[in-house]
Amino acid sequence: MKTTGLKWMVWAILIAALTDSCTSAQPVKHVVLISLDGSRPDFYMDTSWHAPHLQRLKNEGVYAAEGIQSVFPSVTYPSHTTLVTGAYPAHHGIYYNAPFGGKPGHWYWNESAIQCKTLWDAVKEAHLSSGAVMWPVTVGAPIDYNFPVRRPEEGETADVLSVKYPYITPRDLLSEITQKTGREFTPADLGTKDFAQSKTIALIANYIIQTYKPNLMAIHFVGIDHAEHAHGTDGPEVREMVHVTDSLVGTVLQAIKAAGIEKNTAVIITGDHGHADTRATFAPNVYLAGHGWTVGKRWKAKFHAAGGAAFLYLSNKNDKAMLDSVVAVLKNTAEYRNGDFRMLDRTVLDKMGVNPEVALGLAMKEGITANNRSDGKAMATVAKKGSTHGYDPAYPSMHTTFIATGAGIGKHKNISGMGIKDIAPVVATLLGLDFDVPDGKLIPGILKAQ
DSSP: OHHHHHHHHHHHHHHHHHHHHHHHSOOOOEEEEEEETTOOTHHHHOTTSOOHHHHHHHHHSEEOTTOBBOOSSOOHHHHHHHHHHOOOHHHHOOOSSSOTTOOTTOOOOBGGGOOSOOHHHHHHHTTOOEEEESOSSOBTOSOSEEEOOOOOOTTOOSOHHHHHGGGOBSTTHHHHHHHHHOOOOOGGGGSSGGGHHHHHHHHHHHHHHHHHOOSEEEEEEOHHHHHHHHHOSSSHHHHHHHHHHHHHHHHHHHHHHHTTOGGGEEEEEEOSOOOEEOOEEEOTHHHHHTTTOSOGGGOOEEEEEOSSEEEEEESSTTOHHHHHHHHHHHHTSHHHHTTSEEEEOHHHHHHHTOOTTOSEEEEEOTTEEEOOOOSSOSEEEOOSOOEEOOSOTTSGGGOBOEEEEETTBOSSEEOOSOBGGGHHHHHHHHHTOOOOOSSOOOOTTSBOOO
8 A cells, every 4th residue: 555655646746747847838829029120239238228128028038238130231121021031131032121213102011022931921821820010011911910011102192091001901900999999090190299100009019919819929119210310329319219119018018918828928029220320421323423324214323222321233234344334433432432331242242141133232331321312412411410220230230139038938148149030030930830041040049948
């Protein structure tokens, strides 16, 4: 009897230990991916910024003290596409915010422009659910609950909310929120007064999380970037916007808890690029226009600006003589001699994963932004305080946020050597998706050891 009793006691201990192990190692069923546009690592590394939620999550989770690298150009639409593909722009096809030669107001709205598999595709193939709020390049994406970015283009007279309505999925999402909460939506809800747009993003995202509990939820908060463009990298307006955005991140965390999915949810907070204060603008097309190369429909060479970068298009892609002429002209400019920009040939651009259609890239010196003007002075100082991005992603000022916490995430640790291309492998691994990443890799130390 004593032996039998001892055996049962051993079995009970083993069962209890196994049960405890299974309970503590909660499976990951949900990933909430939050992008803070224009977010910089100092927001959570420097406590003078009033961002208690980011700073707490950084202290609890895996984080990048020096931030993570963007792509080139380090602008919003290519970056956000990299976040959900693990691919550089050369492979996913979203090269800038707005396509070269596109009509006024047109940006890369449609997911159909993406040339490789997205996380949305992989989630759908796995028969899981997804949600997204204000995520760029998601019009028409296979997302179950989607409030995409779409603004009026040339010839469209409707307000931004009306233009967006046909692309929301499900079509009655906003009316459903109104019915459940009594909250009516108006165009002012996507404006800047009283942080309306940021609050609307949080409201819709939190409703989707609590009501539908999608396996992948992506949220894009845009307010910090807007404040930096208007006021520079520091100042009261930017600090206030960081605080407001941080508080809205707090409401997302509360929504996860209220939905009852906290123990099964990983939260990843990242961004698309940093910011650098602007002191001057440079118009490389001024020099090309002086030689008659940019004129009308018969243009031969033309730069397309993207913040702190510009990219050369040739009407004849194989016209090496034209390329050599452009390089020779630029090398003879005062701006080149002063080090205001670097010229990047195709060998360098290929290593950076840049648009294969362009013959040459210009990487501007930090503080100088490129534009598409072809008249007036090539270089002009900027009187109004503001900041921008688009620069070489190796610049520390272009590094952006990375914090990961929750289910499936490893112990508190500072990681380095990561880029935004490495986010998709983390999400795919957490959710067990069948997803081949073109350029990203799974950085050791982020995920909990299996």
